[in-house]
Amino acid sequence: MSDMVELARTPVVLEVPATVQALGDIAAFVLRLAGRAGLDKRASYRLRLAVDELATNIVMHGYRGGDGRITVRGRSGPGGVQIAIEDSAPAFDPVAGRLPPCPGVPPQDRRIGGLGIHLALTSVDEFAYAHRNGRNISTLTVKAEGTDPCPPRP
Amino acid sequence: MPLSVSLSIEGDTTVIDLSGELDAKTAPDFHRTIEKAAGHGTTTVEIRMAGVGYMASAGLRSLVFAQQKIADHVTIKVVGAIEPVSRTIRTAGLDRSIVLSDE
Numbered sequence: 664m665s666d667m668v669e670l671a672r673t674p675v676v677l678e679v680p681a682t683v684q685a686l687g688d689i690a691a692f693v694l695r696l697a698g699r700a701g702l703d704k705r706a707s708y709r710l711r712l713a714v715d716e717l718a719t720n721i722v723m724h725g726y727r728g729g730d731g732r733i734t735v736r737g738r739s740g741p742g743g744v745q746i747a748i749e750d751s752a753p754a755f756d757p758v759a760g761r762l763p764p765c766p767g768v769p770p771q772d773r774r775i776g777g778l779g780i781h782l783a784l785t786s787v788d789e790f791a792y793a794h795r796n797g798r799n800i801s802t803l804t805v806k807a808e809g810t811d812p813c814p815p816r817p
Numbered sequence: 818m819p820l821s822v823s824l825s826i827e828g829d830t831t832v833i834d835l836s837g838e839l840d841a842k843t844a845p846d847f848h849r850t851i852e853k854a855a856g857h858g859t860t861t862v863e864i865r866m867a868g869v870g871y872m873a874s875a876g877l878r879s880l881v882f883a884q885q886k887i888a889d890h891v892t893i894k895v896v897g898a899i900e901p902v903s904r905t906i907r908t909a910g911l912d913r914s915i916v917l918s919d920e
Binding site for chain 1: 818901
């Protein structure tokens with residue numbers, strides 16, 4: 664965790680069933696934290712996109728449409744927002760599953776699923792993955808615009 | 818926020834007008850409309866996205882689906898997408914085969 668971002672000590676927590684219907688609840692939760700941190704429109708969009716893509720991946724590929732739950736823990740502060748997304752699906756490291764666009768392959772032949780993870784990882788300022796006690800834990804940070812010396816490329 | 822999808826024909830252009838949020842939950846509505854548009858046989862399919870405030874990779878999947886369903890000689894245009902949405906389309910490299918336009 665960067666010392667540039669000052670965050671609340673106690674996270675706020677949302678736990679939802681791993682369904683497509685719950686993605687809207689996760690988005691609303693994340694955007695509330697973005698608002699509390701004072702993130703501007705662009706940083707809020709990046710945060711929402713990253714969490715949405717990771718959560719969608721858990722629903723579609725992690726639990727493969729079966730029963731499961733997703734826990735989202737969020738901490739906001741004046742410098743940004745940190746979100747931890749947890750699930751009990753089989754171990755999956757998003758960094759290993761990332762699929763950057765391949766210029767040599769026609770768009771219609773590309774795996775869009777891997778692109779979702781790529782979008783998520785290129786939208787955040789910091790990302791870490793851990794597998795602990797049978798749970799996948801992805802932790803990401805989006806900093807307020809102008810506070811990160813190396814922000815994601817526009 | 819739900820997605821509102823409308824389909825119309827203007828001259829030789831099939832127009833799909835989208836408004837709302839395009840994500841894993843709402844993309845199936847867009848998919849169904851693309852299937853209908855593919856049967857119109859116009860020379861251009863214009864997807865108006867100025868009213869789309871958010872698009873996830875599910876929207877990219879829909880655009881790829883459009884390329885697969887709609888005949889090769891038909892021009893597919895995405896019109897009026899806001900900056901973060903057009904950035905997502907460019908990140909996926911879809912701007913090489915779909916015309917991105919501001920107007």
